[in-house]
Amino acid sequence: MTWFRALLAAGLSILLPGAGHLVIRDWLRAAVFAGLFISASAIFLPIEQLTAAGPMTSVGDINAYADIMAEETDAMTQFLLSFIGLFAAIDATFRALGFPPGSDTGGDGATCPECGKEVDEDLEFCHWCTTRLEPAADEEPTHS
Known part of the structure; x- marks a missing residue:
């Protein structure tokens, strides 16, 4: 894609x-x-x-x-x-293709696997390219 x-x-x-x-x-x-x-x-x-x-x-x-x-x-x-x-x-x-000039990929926050931009860890999707984000492996989904 x-x-x-x-x-x-x-x-x-x-x-x-x-x-x-x-x-x-x-x-x-x-x-x-x-x-x-x-x-x-x-x-x-x-x-x-x-x-x-x-x-x-x-x-x-x-x-x-x-x-x-x-x-x-x-x-x-x-x-x-x-x-x-x-x-x-x-x-x-x-x-x-994800080669923006001057960007450093060593940021502290989570990045989108599709577009590579930094995303909010609380969201379930990338607000830049709307790709669905999977929860991190160490986190378990909470069910109420």
């Missing part, structure tokens, strides 16, 4: 940077990557030509938009937008 989440996060981040971080519930990074991509698009893409092309109502209109994008954007803009998407995909993949 972890590999599937990582691949899903990477694929969504390629389509729209930040979307893959939404899958792994990393809200701040999702907002940062989406904001960065939308800002770069607004600054560097030929908005005047795209708005002059009119609304998309058929498949042919999508091809017209693609032609405008290919003709009117320079190589640096294409590289910048591709770099943001690729970096977002790599970051979402590593974070989905």
Whole structure:
């Protein structure tokens, strides 16, 4: 399941940077990557030509938009937008696999076996990824 989440996060981040971080519930990074991509698009893409092309109502209109994008954007803009998407995909993949940068796994509290984040020992589920947690081996369930 972890590999599937990582691949899903990477694929969504390629389509729209930040979307893959939404899958792994990393809200701040999702907002940062989406904001960065939308800002770069607004600054560097030929908005005047795209708005002059009119609304998309058929498949042919999508091809017209693609032609405008290919003709009117320079190589640096294409590289910048591709770099943001690729970096977002790599970051979402590593974070989905449990390799968050700067985290130390030597914490005192219990961690979730699925996402690796610290959880409250009193809960029966991870409040980050909703995985059901089994009670510790030394604890016996209390029945009243």
